[in-house]
Amino acid sequence: MNEVNSNRLDYLKGLLQVLPEDPGVYQYLDESGKIIYVGKAKNLKRRVSSYFYKTPDNAKTRILVRKIYDIRHIVVDTEEDALLLENNLIKKYQPRYNVLLKDDKSFPWIVVKNEPFPRVFSTRQVIKDGSEYFGPYTSVVMVKTLIGLFRQLYSLRTCRYALTPENISEGKFKVCLEYHLGNCKGPCEGLQPEKEYLQHISEVKNILKGNISSVVKYMKETMMKLADSYKFEEADEIKRKLETLEGYQSKSTIVNPKINNVDVFSIIDDDKSAYVNFLKVVNGAIIQAHTIEYKKKMDEDIKSLLALAVVDIRERLHSRSPEIIVPFKPSVELRNARFLIPKIGDKKKLLELSERNVKYYRLEKLKQQASRSKATREDVLLETVRKDLRLKTKPVHIECFDNSNIQGHYPVAACVVFKNGKPSKKDYRHFNIKTVEGPNDFASMEEVVYRRYSRLKNEGQPLPQLVVIDGGKGQLGSAVKILRELELLDRITVIGIAKRLEEIFFPGDPVPLYIDKNSPSLKLIQHLRNEAHRFGITFHRNKRSNAFLKSKLEQIPGVGPKNIKQLLSHFKSIKGVEQASFEQLKKVVGESRALKISTFLKPPQT
Missing domain, CATH: 3.30.420.340 (UvrC, RNAse H endonuclease domain)
Structure with a gap:
């Protein structure tokens, strides 16, 4: 056994001699050729050699070293490239001794479809067809909320018709129930100009990008023009939409609106895990929030864990924010992005908010562990x-x-x-x-x-x-x-x-x-x-339905509360009263009142 181990170490030390002193990623393989650990290094030779020429600090590392039978490496240009490659390899191979990372295939997106009269809907698949994708979002509730907001603000279509100018002009489509419910303006029959629809789509994209102020400004200008033209009903409709949009903005804006395109990270850890919270801020609005747990495998230090989390989460969520707010500087430098450790002001408050949420997330995890006790589910x-x-x-x-x-x-x-x-x-x-x-x-x-x-x-x-x-x-x-x-x-x-x-x-x-x-x-x-x-x-x-029924029947001269009660009791609804024949009405309220009701509800056609 000692001879086998000696041969193993001789072979590994031979590999160490030819390792380059460049940034890169190293992979440790066990006796069966399975990858058991992936790491990144600014200097491959120095980092890998430290496992074998120094006594490991902890038991886990000593166990790992005993299981290494082969070493592979990949040289890259920068330490950031090494961190990205390490992240991808960990996700792919899930090595036993690495921090546990999960893939991001389940995150939802909001897509603005590349088609005439574009649809806006949620999806979990990104297809390269020219459509615009926004996200991914860490909350399905957020996606549903945003799509609900868009349908409330703008009458966007939900059908899958190919609304080309040729198909519309040839009358191939008919308006559906959504049109009659007021949820769509009927572009399929040419009832809504494409220019107006595309303006709405432009506003949707601005909202998704966090540029709510530009949409609010445009809607206010349009409202004033309509009011100046005495189109008060149309102006009032835009006013209601403005109130909805500004209400959404006021609920999402919790920092200085001048803070734009910023990522915020905070981290806490214990013996087994690290917990990282991420906030994305655009135009003073938090548009994404996500907390994730990383399972420790090798007693990783908190600086390297934060570096891993920053790269991992930014890659998952496709964030390219040039400024990253952190509680301390992680062990990595990023191109096209700078780290900021705020001491005072609104950015400090943002970091405190992130830290508060990651603490609650960790408490929630601890509570989930406690739920395995004998306490009842309700308790x-x-x-x-x-x-x-x-x-x-x-x-x-x-x-x-x-x-x-x-x-x-x-x-x-x-x-x-x-x-x-x-x-x-x-x-x-x-x-x-x-x-x-x-x-x-x-x-x-x-x-x-x-x-x-x-x-x-x-x-x-x-x-x-x-x-x-x-x-x-x-x-x-x-x-x-x-x-x-x-x-x-x-x-x-x-x-x-x-x-x-x-x-x-x-x-x-x-x-x-x-x-x-x-x-x-x-x-x-x-x-x-x-x-x-x-x-x-x-x-x-x-209440509204009863008031409507009562008010409509109350308008009929000679028909009193007692008659209304008789009619609704017999015919069950206003529709039943409207559809009743003269003879049927006559049996309930008599000939004279039946004639008045028929004349009022069913005026003679000219």
Whole structure:
């Protein structure tokens, strides 16, 4: 055995003699010829020789050296090239003694298709067909949010028709249900000019690039031109879109808007893993956020791990930002990019935000490990929420509020209740807004929070440990104001969740919390928010529908509330009344009223 080992070492030392003193990547192979370790070096000969001519510091390295039977190397031009090559080889071979890296095939993109009247949709495959791809995004929720925003702002088509000028002029296509629902302007029948559609696509691209200000400026100018031409309805439509877009911008902008095209990295590590958070900032807006865990294999130092993460994540997400904010200088120099270690100002705040999120990510990982204990699934979930949100006790009882109205009409609110992490539908409550005139979400939130908790307090009923407000800082402030007036703020924790980027706001804290997208805490909060929205929208639709039915029938002279009740009870809906024959109406409300209803709903054709 000693002779075999001696021969092995003699062979390896012979390889060391001919290694170049250039930057490159080295690969260690075991007895079977399998790659067990890949490393990079500024000086290949010096770095590889250190494994054999120095006593390794730790047991893992000593075990690795005993398993090396062959060495291969690849020379490159620079240390950065070596780091990139090392990254790719680790992903390809997954060597046993290397930091564990995962591939990025599952990340979604947003594509603007290369075709007449381009479609905008999400994809996981990048095809070189001339289309423009934006991303990749680390959050599917973010992709869906952005595409939803585009369809709300612009009536983009979703069909797959080949909308060439020839096909449109020959009338090969007909408008579909999307057109009738107002979600598409019918370019397939030539009802929307291509120039207008392409302008919308240009604005979509600007938003995806983070250039929201240019889109806002263009829309404001267009709105003023329409208003000057007395086209007030069209101007009002653009105004609503502007409010949506500016609302999205205000929720995404948390730093100085002059900070443009910057990558932010922070890192913490322990004995087994390193955790790295990445933020991408464009025009003051965080447009990407991602946290990843790297499993240690060889007691790697934190500087080399940060260097690995910077190259790995920038490569995965195709980032070319010229400035990289870091907590300390990593062990690598990058071409066309400089490292910055901020001491004060907005960039320092950005780094602190990144560090805060990576700490919460690590806590989440530790909580996942703790979930393997004998605690029940519900207990683990509620304990995770407690730690994530810094609560004093587990939130066994959670309530969530959502407002719903259309330009101030038929304002309602919904309160959903979760107990032990599950919906308690018997405790759900609807609210008709009584004291607020016009579209004022803040005042509406004050009203429903006051009505809900003043009643619970006066009746001595159990109070929730956590209240979730569907909205940003404004609505959260309204809820906090009322709970303070009711002297309940020390007994109830209240948070706000922003609708666009899933930011969690705490009272008095200007910096939001970004919980990991796979966290059970965030999923529970999203479930609460979505359930409140669903419950509120259902109530709002029913109220609006009933008001519409009643108002339409009330316009008929000689038809009173009793007759309306008879008609809806018999025919079930306004459509049923409209489709009823004169004889059918006559049986319900008599000949005279039946004639008035038929004449009003079905005027004679001329």
